[in-house]
Amino acid sequence: MSEFFQMGGYAFYIWSAYGVTAGLLIGFVVWTLISLKHAERELSVLEAIAPRRRQRINASENSNAEP
Amino acid sequence: MANPARFQRFAGWLTPWLILSTMGFLAAGLYYGLYDSPIDYQQHDTVRIMYVHVPAAWLAMMTYSTLAISGFVFLVWRHPLADVAGTAAAPIGAIFTALALITGSIWGQPTWGTWWVWDARLTSVLILFFLFIGYIALRNAFDDPTRAAKSTAILAVVGAINLPIIKFSVEWWNTLHQPASVSRLANPSIDPAMLRPLLLMAACYFCLFLLALLFRMRLELVRRRIIALQFTRAGSAEA
Numbered sequence: 001m002s003e004f005f006q007m008g009g010y011a012f013y014i015w016s017a018y019g020v021t022a023g024l025l026i027g028f029v030v031w032t033l034i035s036l037k038h039a040e041r042e043l044s045v046l047e048a049i050a051p052r053r054r055q056r057i058n059a060s061e062n063s064n065a066e067p
Numbered sequence: 068m069a070n071p072a073r074f075q076r077f078a079g080w081l082t083p084w085l086i087l088s089t090m091g092f093l094a095a096g097l098y099y100g101l102y103d104s105p106i107d108y109q110q111h112d113t114v115r116i117m118y119v120h121v122p123a124a125w126l127a128m129m130t131y132s133t134l135a136i137s138g139f140v141f142l143v144w145r146h147p148l149a150d151v152a153g154t155a156a157a158p159i160g161a162i163f164t165a166l167a168l169i170t171g172s173i174w175g176q177p178t179w180g181t182w183w184v185w186d187a188r189l190t191s192v193l194i195l196f197f198l199f200i201g202y203i204a205l206r207n208a209f210d211d212p213t214r215a216a217k218s219t220a221i222l223a224v225v226g227a228i229n230l231p232i233i234k235f236s237v238e239w240w241n242t243l244h245q246p247a248s249v250s251r252l253a254n255p256s257i258d259p260a261m262l263r264p265l266l267l268m269a270a271c272y273f274c275l276f277l278l279a280l281l282f283r284m285r286l287e288l289v290r291r292r293i294i295a296l297q298f299t300r301a302g303s304a305e306a
Binding site: 004007008009010013014016017018020021024025028029032033035036039040042043046047049050 | 101102106111112113115116119120123158159162165166169170173174176177275278279282283285286289290292293296297299300
């Protein structure tokens, strides 16, 4: 088992490469999900204030998007 | 796919499958990459860095293709979802390019004896990174979303010239970087036992890319609706 972690003496290089990869990718996914949650909460607040207007925007969005 | 509501439904259906396949490819890729694959006769165990480095570089270029294609589609057909896709792809590309550069540097030290060299391949990939960063900065520089969309689309399309430069940089110029080993899938110059973890990790990265793209497109659609709602509220407050 310890032989596996030593990686033939290249442990530092291999584990740092895999570590940076895992760290950046996980961090990016978490950041994306948190931003999405924040944005969705903000949107629901805005929609609660103006429920009638929301429907109108939805309708116009759908008609605009379909060319 | 043209309409945002239909896109959301499609994304919702696809997400669990993408999570499953990302995890599956990751587990298999790590098992073969770190444990059940031979060491290189010259590079010894450092060859295992290839399984996180090469897929990152592939995906960095693929993400830029996505950016350039969505820019092109936006410029020609003015399709709003193309602009949303471009906005969503740019930070993903920046992450993959950063990973290719960082892991390449960590690989370069034990194999080439240097962390960095200003040769054609490394420099052109660094330019790719700046293209992604420039795309994000340019978008944030405009208040008018239509002008932002048009300018970033032009940048993305023009910057695509860098993709063949990256691809052929190892053949056109002298470089420390080795040429492609998997350019011909029928007869790659790489041991099948090394090709297996490489392709598994590439599949894992690809599924993760799709997953990130779907989530970031959802994020961008929500942000646009927030802006639209604030705009109509401001308009009705004035009236």
